[in-house]
Amino acid sequence: MNPDETRLTQWAINTIETKYRDDVSILIEHNSLRLDKDSESKSFSYYIPASNRANGLAKTFIIDGMGYDLFPMSWERIERMADIKEYNTTCLADAEILWARTEGDRQRFLSLQARLQANLQNPQYMLVRAKKWLETVKEIYQDTLFEEKVYKVRENAGYICDLLSIAVAFANQQYLPHGQTDQLQALSVMNVVPKDFVRLYREIIVEASPDSQKRLCYNLIKNTMAFLDAQEDNSEASGTPDYSELASWYQELCYTWRRVYYWCDKCDPVNAYLWCCMLQNEAEEWGLKFGIADIDILGSFDKNDLAGFRKRAETVEQHFRDAINENGVVLAEYKTVEDFLKAN
Numbered sequence: 001m002n003p004d005e006t007r008l009t010q011w012a013i014n015t016i017e018t019k020y021r022d023d024v025s026i027l028i029e030h031n032s033l034r035l036d037k038d039s040e041s042k043s044f045s046y047y048i049p050a051s052n053r054a055n056g057l058a059k060t061f062i063i064d065g066m067g068y069d070l071f072p073m074s075w076e077r078i079e080r081m082a083d084i085k086e087y088n089t090t091c092l093a094d095a096e097i098l099w100a101r102t103e104g105d106r107q108r109f110l111s112l113q114a115r116l117q118a119n120l121q122n123p124q125y126m127l128v129r130a131k132k133w134l135e136t137v138k139e140i141y142q143d144t145l146f147e148e149k150v151y152k153v154r155e156n157a158g159y160i161c162d163l164l165s166i167a168v169a170f171a172n173q174q175y176l177p178h179g180q181t182d183q184l185q186a187l188s189v190m191n192v193v194p195k196d197f198v199r200l201y202r203e204i205i206v207e208a209s210p211d212s213q214k215r216l217c218y219n220l221i222k223n224t225m226a227f228l229d230a231q232e233d234n235s236e237a238s239g240t241p242d243y244s245e246l247a248s249w250y251q252e253l254c255y256t257w258r259r260v261y262y263w264c265d266k267c268d269p270v271n272a273y274l275w276c277c278m279l280q281n282e283a284e285e286w287g288l289k290f291g292i293a294d295i296d297i298l299g300s301f302d303k304n305d306l307a308g309f310r311k312r313a314e315t316v317e318q319h320f321r322d323a324i325n326e327n328g329v330v331l332a333e334y335k336t337v338e339d340f341l342k343a344n
Helices: 003-019 052-057 075-082 103-120 123-145 150-171 183-188 197-206 210-237 243-265 269-290 306-326 337-343
Strands: 024-029 044-049 059-063 066-072 096-100
Touching: 003 024, 003 044, 003 052, 003 096, 024 103, 044 052, 052 066, 075 103, 096 103, 103 123, 123 150, 123 210, 150 183, 150 197, 150 210, 183 197, 197 210, 243 269, 243 306, 269 306
Parallel strands: 044 066
Antiparallel strands: 024 044, 024 096, 059 066
C-alpha cells in the first residue's frame, strides 16, 4: 500500500474511532474491481453499519483523478451475498477486514465468508442460483423485444451477456472476481460453457444492428437454457430423488387437479384451461425432476371434448401417484376428519 493510500485508510479508521466508534461494525477493503493500473492502490471500500448514525460516515470524493466511495452495506445484504443472492459476489469473497468494532463482528463477517465458500461447493445450490439469473435475463429480453431506442437495446444486450456470464460461472461453482472485466477470458477457461457462448457474446457486443443484436441475444439465451437444463439433468441423475418431497408436492397440488376436474364437469373450457396452465407447469417441473416422462395434459385440450381432457389429466395424476407409491412413500390421505384426528 503506497503512503497516500495508507494515510486515507488511517483517516477512515480514525474517523470511525473518534466519531462512530459504536455505530460501525466493520470497515472493509475490496480491490478486485479496480483497473490494473490502479491495482497497487489499496484502501477502504465499504463498511457495515451498527446503527443509522453510521450513515454520516458515507463519503464520495476525488483525489488526483481517482474516485473514492466509502459507502455502507448492511449485514442483511452481506448475508445475501453469502447465499449467492447478490450481484457482486466478489465484494464478500475477496474482501479483507481493515477494522472491526469487536471480535464478535469480525467473526460474524468471517463466518459469512465461510458460508459463501460452502455454498460455492454445493453444485445443486449453485445451479439454482444460476437459473435465478437466467430468469432475470429472460425478463430483460422480453422488454428488449419491444424496445425501439437503439441505445436501450444495446444496454439491455450488455446486461444479458453480463448476467448470463454470471449464470455460467455459477454452474461451474465459480464467481466472476473482476465483475464485468475480462469475462470472456474467465469463461474460456471454465470446465463447461454453453454452446457457442463466447462467440455469441462477442458478436452481440460488436453487432451494429439492434435487430441483429436481439436475434443474437435470443440464441445466447436459448443455448444457456439448454446448458443449464443439461447440468440439472446430470445433477439429478447423480443423486437419489427424495420421493417424500414429491409426496408433499402432490398433496399440495392435488387440489389443482380437483379444480380442473370440476370445471371440466361444468363444461367450462376457460376455467379448466386456465387452472391447467399452472398444473401443467408444475407437472413438467416435477416430472423432469423425478423421471416421470408422461406429463402432457394441455396437449389434449379440446373445448368440445372436456371429458377427454379430464381423462388425460387423470392419467398424468396417476403417474405421479404411482411414482410415489412405487418408491415406498405413503401419501397422507384420510377418508374422514375423524381418521385424520385419530392419526394426528
